[in-house]
Amino acid sequence: GDSVTQMEGPVTLSEEAFLTINCTYTATGYPSLFWYVQYPGEGLQLLLKATKADDKGSNKGFEATYRKETTSFHLEKGSVQVSDSAVYFCALGEGGYQKVTFGTGTKLQVIP
């Protein structure tokens, strides 16, 4: 079945550091790929998405490229801020976006 593997956290970075959170997936078809973010005390929010190979999703300075050849969707940001501290979930969806398969989540802590 479908599965998503992402790097374990927590990840602690200084403000303005470069961020990479690795994510790889296994799927039988051609899934859409997502990154969700959960800020403390809040629900999951869609951060960015990519629906086909070589698509790049971007939002709020975060980027991820759908790499079919390596089955990866790594999340990157050039300069993190304290406000980026949250838990980040990589996910995939097949047959539409409604039902998704999640990774374990990676907690990011950015310190001033």
Next chain:
Amino acid sequence: GAVVSQHPSRVICKSGTSVKIECRSLDFQATTMFWYRQFPKQSLMLMATSNEGSKATYEQGVEKDKFLINHASLTLSTLTVTSAHPEDSSFYICSAPPQGKAEAFFGQGTRLTVV
């Protein structure tokens, strides 16, 4: 954007009691809602699909009689954990896609602790 409200955010209950968790779509109607569960350091796992006006569809391995789902209106789905035990302690989260849209929106989640 669309808002999904989940209540309560945290609940502690005694073994053997039942706990109800509500999931509401505040500014849109949702004929379908999804319930997920997250074990510590594990993925969010889909438990069931809640369908307005009909029975929920449960994923393999999820006990229907243990996790009762009711989707009585287009804006409300409830998950009741019956006869709770410590192993039911977990993080439960719901999602709902607005009608006509592919993207689902998530509630804040409920941290259940059974003592």
